Structures are given as C-alpha cells and as structure tokens.
Ligand SMILES: NC(=O)C1=CN([C@@H]2O[C@H](COP(=O)(O)OP(=O)(O)OC[C@H]3O[C@@H](n4cnc5c(N)ncnc54)[C@H](O)[C@@H]3O)[C@@H](O)[C@H]2O)[C@@H](O)CC1
C-alpha cells in the first residue's frame with residue numbers, strides 16, 4: 415500500500431527527509447524536476463513545452479524541468495507568474511541554473527503579457543503548471559487566475575507538477591480557478607486531495623515521481639490513508655489448494671430480493687460465486703423463492719416464513735460461512751424483523767448493503783439497540799457496510815453533498831460510530847476501519863456505474879469475508895470488482911452489465927496468482 419499524505423503530513427515529510435535523512439531540499443527538487451522532465455519528454459519529444467512557474471518551490475520544480483528538457487534536446491519555453499524577488503532560495507538557484515544553460519524567462523506581470531503566452535501555447539505539445547503546489551492556502555486571484563483560465567482553454571496536453579494549481583491538497587475541492595490537468599505528476603507520495611471524486615476531475619491521470627526519500631519516512635511522519643495496490647490483494651488471497659471442495663471454499667447466504675427485485679438477489683449470488691465462494695444460497699420471501707426456482711442453476715434457495723422469521727432464518731443460516739443482507743430485500747416490517755434477527759444472532763461475517771443500510775439509518779431500537787447518533791458501537795462482530803453517498807448521508811443524518819465534500823472524514827466517522835468496516839462507494843471507493851485505517855481504491859472504469867453494480871460488489875465481498883478479515887475483504891472486494899469491470903469493459907466507458915463485472919473476476923484472480 416502506498417501512504418497518502420495530507421498537506422501538513424507532506425510538510426513534515428519534507429522536513430524529515432531534509433533534517434533526519436539528510437537529503438538536502440535542493441536535491442529533492444532536482445529529483446522531482448528531473449523525474450517529471452523524463453515523463454514530459456516521453457510525451458512531447460522535440461515539440462514545444464510551455465512551463466508556467468510561480469515563485470515558490472513548485473515554480474522551482476518547473477525550472478528544473480525546463481533545464482532537463484533543454485539538455486535532452488527538448489524545446490522548453492518558460493514563463494514566470496509571480497514576483498522574481500519573492501523566489502524561494504531553492505527556486506532562485508534553479509531559475510539561475512536554467513538561465514545558466516541558456517534559458518530565458520518571460521515575466522507575466524500584467525494582462526497584455528498573456529498574449530505572448532497565448533502565442534507560445536499555439537502549437538505547443540504540453541503545458542506544465544508549476545504555479546502552486548502544497549503551499550497553496552487560498553483561492554488564486556488576479557493575474558494568476560487569468561493565466562489558469564487561459565491554460566484551461568487551450569488544446570494542449572496539460573501536466574500539473576505535484577498538484578493542479580488551485581486544488582485544496584486535503585479535500586480536493588477547487589478553492590477558485592483551478593488548473594484542469596490531463597496528467598498530474600505528484601512528488602514522493604500521493605496527496606489526499608488528488609484522490610477525491612472532485613479532486614480527480616482536476617488531477618486527470620496520476621503518477622508518482624520518486625524523489626529519493628528513504629521509504630520509512632512516511633510511516634515516521636504518519637499518513638492519512640493508503641492506496642491499495644495489486645500486490646496487497648495478491649498477498650491476502652491464496653490460491654485454492656487442490657483438495658478444495660465447495661463447502662471448504664465457503665457457503666454464503668444471500669438475504670436479498672423481493673418480488674420485482676429478484677435481479678438484485680441473483681447479482682449478489684453471481685458476484686459471490688465468481689469471487690470464489692464454494693456455494694451460495696439466496697434466502698428470501700416465499701413468493702420470491704417460487705419465482706427464482708425457475709431461473710437459477712448454480713444457486714440454492716431457502717425461504718423466510720413471515721410468521722416465523724427468526725426460526726426460518728436460523729435454519730437457513732446453519733453451516734453458512736458469511737451473510738450478505740440488503741439488496742432488493744425491502745423496507746417493510748418482515749424485512750426489518752429479519753435484519754433485527756440477523757444482527758442479534760449472527761456472529762460471523764456480515765455484509766450490509768442497500769435496504770439493510772436504509773433500515774439501520776431509521777434508528778429503530780429493535781435493530782439490536784442500534785443508535786449511531788449517540789456514538790455507540792452497536793455492530794459488534796465482523797461487519798461490513800457498503801453504502802453509496804446517499805445511504806451514508808441517511809446513516810449519518812446529513813446530506814450527500816456534505817458526504818461528497820468530505821468522503822474521507824465521513825467514512826471514518828461512520829466506521830467509528832458503527833464499529834463496522836465501511837466501504838463508501840464512488841469513482842474511487844474508500845474503505846474505513848473503526849480503528850482509523852483508511853484505504854483508497856483508484857482502479858476501475860466509468861463503465862462500472864451501471865445498474866446492479868453494487869449488488870455484485872456486495873456479493874464479491876461476501877465471498878471474500880468468509881476467508882479474510884473484514885477490512886481486507888472489503889479492500890480486496892473493491893479491487894476485484896473494479897478490475898473485473900475493467901477486464902469486461904475492454905476499454906469501453908459504458909454499456910457494461912453488472913453480471914459482466916462478476917464474470918470478469920476469475921480472470922483477475924488468475925492474474926493475481
Ligand atoms: N519542500 C521540499 O522539500 C520539496 C518541495 N517541492 C515542491 O514545493 C512545493 C511546495 O512549495 P512551497 O511551499 O514553496 O509553496 P508553493 O510553491 O506551492 O506556493 C508558493 C507560495 O505561494 C503562497 N500562496 C499560497 N496560496 C496562494 C494564492 N492563492 N495566491 C498567491 N500566493 C499564494 C504561499 O505563501 C506559498 O508558500 C511542492 O508542492 C513541490 O512542488 C519539491 O521540490 C520536492 C521537495
């Protein structure tokens with residue numbers, strides 16, 4: 415996993431690298447700029463690269479990029495937006511080194527100067543934003559704002575150094591005019607704001623450039639979250655042994671579906687089996703069972719007697735390894751009674767999704783004393799909640815908008831209050847544990863936004879929760895779901911069916927091992 419840092423942590427990181435690891439800041443800047451230059455050279459070749467530098471250290475990185483491009487046969491052109499007398503020490507050294515190799519700097523001081531920048535951008539291959547990085551602490555205004563607006567309109571590949579100028583490093587919220595990058599080359603570690611759905615729109619593709627800091631530094635200074643990597647999932651999931659039989663691989667109960675919503679139950683079961691469960695049983699309402707029996711081949715069914723909910727659920731859950739509850743299950747009294755009984759009696763892995771989360775958020779005292787608002791920890795046991803922003807908003811009694819502007823904080827808060835692992839769905843799903851651990855999954859494709867996608871995810875996590883700890887199951891589930899979708903979408907950004915997401919999973923598993 416790759417540590418993801420906040421602005422304050424990034425500052426501590428730099429300080430520690432300089433003071434404790436004795437890597438001078440000018441060396442860090444050199445490594446950052448040289449690494450970025452290599453990447454930009456691969457895109458632009460000999461074509462023109464326009465670099466706009468600020469007067470802080472982000473601008474210093476820009477001067478280093480320019481020098482390396484020039485020395486390797488590129489065609490850099492440098493503008494400076496900011497007062498030369500305000501250059502930081504390292505930025506000044508690198509401005510002088512750029513001038514020393516024969517470079518020039520065009521100063522942008524007033525509106526008409528932008529015309530020169532516009533002319534230079536015409537026919538350029540890449541424009542590099544080196545105006546503001548982690549030092550940004552307010553909205554960009556004045557001439558710098560005009561520069562950003564101009565850069566955002568030209569048809570040139572836009573590359574941001576460290577962070578797109580204007581983006582809040584911690585929340586990913588644009589503070590004002592903000593550079594719209596196609597590619598962000600971030601230094602040393604990813605920053606939180608680059609990974610929120612709002613931040614991603616400005617970040618574009620994200621690549622990390624290593625700047626020569628010892629790998630133990632992030633752990634020493636602390637970090638806010640971690641990026642999930644393929645290697646993590648490969649480490650957690652072991653290949654099946656040759657003597658595996660269907661029950662040793664785990665039998666998952668799926669409490670889902672109701673008349674008119676049978677598809678949800680089938681998709682959960684499909685996801686469960688594709689992710690490696692040995693068997694799946696859909697446990698649902700009698701009339702749903704009757705309708706399912708003609709449709710399912712690989713899945714077993716059991717019915718919940720509305721007059722004997724507890725007894726029929728107890729019978730259905732006997733010898734099961736994990737339970738998924740919620741998708742299409744309903745919000746009526748029997749559904750509530752079923753959820754209350756499962757919460758009170760089932761002590762194994764439990765994935766709560768969709769209607770189960772909605773029922774929980776109504777705060778009914780019959781749901782095993784659930785009372786999130788008082789900050790109690792009612793969900794004792796290996797539980798996983800998989801809400802989208804709307805469901806989490808109901809659970810935390812707030813609005814989706816508030817959740818979206820602080821996804822990390824919201825997921826962490828929900829995990830703390832419920833005592834469960836919380837997977838907050840979205841373009842980058844995030845997984846929060848009650849102990850404060852936070853993981854971000856950046857894999858996936860826009861094609862995953864399709865009906866039933868969440869049902870498949872709940873099923874996949876259900877299968878994994880029978881062999882992994884809940885936090886690992888949720889992380890690995892997010893990964894398999896995303897990669898399954900990528901594999902089945904085959905480059906398309908839409909048109910994916912939820913069942914195809916599940917169908918992509920075995921190939922992803924094969925590649926992992
Ligand atoms: N410190 C280090 O060791 C390293 C820093 N590096 C670079 O340094 C950057 C951080 O540099 P700085 O801390 O100098 O800051 P920036 O270069 O991000 O910003 C410069 C200064 O602008 C001012 N400012 C903030 N918001 C503003 C606004 N809206 N309008 C006008 N002025 C504003 C602040 O005083 C800030 O210090 C990183 O993002 C990275 O690119 C890299 O060179 C790698 C090593």
Ligand SMILES: [K+]
Pocket residue numbers: 472543544545546547574575576577578579
């Ligand atoms: K920048």
